[in-house]
Amino acid sequence: xxxxxxxxxxxxxxxxxxxxxxxxxxxxxxxxxxxxxxxxxxxxxxxxxxxxxxxxxxxxxxxxxxxxxxxxxxxxxxxxxxxxxxxxxxxxxxxxxxxxxxxxxxxxxxxxxxxxxxxxxxxxxxxxxxxxxxxxx
Numbered sequence: 001x002x003x004x005x006x007x008x009x010x011x012x013x014x015x016x017x018x019x020x021x022x023x024x025x026x027x028x029x030x031x032x033x034x035x036x037x038x039x040x041x042x043x044x045x046x047x048x049x050x051x052x053x054x055x056x057x058x059x060x061x062x063x064x065x066x067x068x069x070x071x072x073x074x075x076x077x078x079x080x081x082x083x084x085x086x087x088x089x090x091x092x093x094x095x096x097x098x099x100x101x102x103x104x105x106x107x108x109x110x111x112x113x114x115x116x117x118x119x120x121x122x123x124x125x126x127x128x129x130x131x132x133x134x135x136x137x
Contacts, residue, residue, distance in 0.1 A: 053110035060106045060116065064092070065131050067101040068119050074099075078121075082129065087122030089134075 022030075068090055072079045078095075081088035092115070096102045105115050120132040 050110065056109040060108075061131075061133060063102075064096075064106065064116060064119060064133070067096050068121060068131065071095055071099060071101050072121065082121045082123045085122075087120045087130075087132075090119045090121060092116050092118060 071090060072082065072088075075095075078088045078090065090096065092102065092105050097105055105117070107115050116133055118134045120134055122130050122132075124130055
């Protein structure tokens with residue numbers, strides 16, 4: 001070896017030291033990469049927010065079902081109405097909140113964002129109950 005490889009390396013290092021900044025193409029590439037990362041991160045964040053809203057609604061409906069079950073246990077006349085074809089309509093405000101089964105009327109987080117105003121309970125032929133959440137009282 002006669003040191004020719006080191007001469008080329010020195011030229012490359014000297015050239016890199018002489019450069020003062022980035023070229024327009026390099027800046028454009030950085031901006032494009034940052035844009036792609038922002039788009040991916042944005043879609044992930046929006047997706048997780050929608051999932052959180054749906055999970056919050058599922059939890060709210062589970063709490064409503066528990067409150068309705070306690071209300072029906074304390075009010076057997078409503079329970080007998082659940083055995084009819086129309087089922088029993090239970091007002092969230094009048095029956096559950098004012099009766100002390102809930103602290104306030106819950107709101108839907110996903111979709112329309114309306115309040116849960118009534119729950120329709122009907123008993124199935126196998127003895128289980130079917131709960132429907134209606135936005136109208």
